Amino acid sequence: MTQATLQRRPLVKEILAGADDTLLVIAGLGSSNWDITNAGDRPLNMPLWGAMGAPVGMGLGLALAQPGKRVLVITGDGDMLMSLGSLATVAAQSPDNLAVCVLDNEKFGETGNQATHTSPRNNGPTDSGAGTDLAMIARGCGIADCGTVTGKEDVRQLVTDLRTKKGPIFRLVKVMVEKLDFVMPPQDGAHLKDRFRQALLGNP
Numbered sequence: 001m002t003q004a005t006l007q008r009r010p011l012v013k014e015i016l017a018g019a020d021d022t023l024l025v026i027a028g029l030g031s032s033n034w035d036i037t038n039a040g041d042r043p044l045n046m047p048l049w050g051a052m053g054a055p056v057g058m059g060l061g062l063a064l065a066q067p068g069k070r071v072l073v074i075t076g077d078g079d080m081l082m083s084l085g086s087l088a089t090v091a092a093q094s095p096d097n098l099a100v101c102v103l104d105n106e107k108f109g110e111t112g113n114q115a116t117h118t119s120p121r122n123n124g125p126t127d128s129g130a131g132t133d134l135a136m137i138a139r140g141c142g143i144a145d146c147g148t149v150t151g152k153e154d155v156r157q158l159v160t161d162l163r164t165k166k167g168p169i170f171r172l173v174k175v176m177v178e179k180l181d182f183v184m185p186p187q188d189g190a191h192l193k194d195r196f197r198q199a200l201l202g203n204p
Contacts, residue, residue: 004174005151008103011175012074013039015101015159023163024062024200028055028075031180032103036074038183043199046192047185053082056100060090063098063167066200070097072162077104077118080134084141090168091142098167101158102134105177138170145169 012035016025025045027036032055033047048054059073080102090098106119117132139146149158149171161169186192 004105004176006149006155006173006175007178008035008105008175009038009180011103011155011173012036014155015072015074015162016040017159019044021199022069024066024069024071026055026059026062026071026073026075028052028073028079030076030079031105032075032079033185034180034183035103037185041185043195045185046196049187049189049192052079053086055079056083056086056090059098059100060086060093060095063095064093067095067097069200070163071095071099073098073100075100075102077102077106077116077134081117081132084137087138087141087143087170095168096166098169099162099165100138100168100170101162102170102172103175104134104172105175107177133172135170135172138172143168143170147171149173 008031016036016039019025019042021044023044025036027033027045027047029048029050029052033049036045036047055073055075059071063071104118106116107114117130118134120131135146135148145165145168149155158171158173162171
């Protein structure tokens with residue numbers, strides 16, 4: 001497997017550059033949460049704390065409820081592996097305003113960088129690596145527009161696709177394993193929910 005060369009933080013910053021109130025962002029727990037915050041905390045970001053496996057389902061519901069907005073889910077390979085069935089539901093509902101971006105470093109970053117199933121099996125029979133291809137799974141679930149990004153030459157098109165291309169789309173992005181500082185959004189889930197809702201819908 002080709003060694004990943006993309007760094008997640010600069011990549012996410014480029015993906016979210018110039019985000020306005022037409023872009024609703026859902027981020028998975030851990031690294032994806034910190035990535036979007038590093039790019040700039042904003043009320044229409046919803047970083048999930050501890051809700052492993054929830055981002056795609058939440059993004060789908062939001063896309064269906066807000067067809068006039070662009071919904072972007074940014075999450076990791078460990079999170080996506082926990083909720084593969086949500087990709088089939090995305091395909092069944094087929095919202096044209098939903099994009100899913102999975103940042104795949106082939107590690108469970110929250111629990112010690114153990115190999116996820118997307119890593120190649122190379123450490124013997126106890127290694128969890130299986131070379132699982134999440135883009136292939138998404139395509140098999142019925143999401144027609146799926147792709148994998150591995151190099152800088154594809155980043156500009158990735159950003160355009162995630163921000164503007166008719167969905168649903170799924171992009172798997174291979175990123176480096178890095179030890180990065182935490183960049184924390186607010187840690188109060190009720191506050192984040194209320195902040196997001198008010199920014200989207202206004203005061204009740």
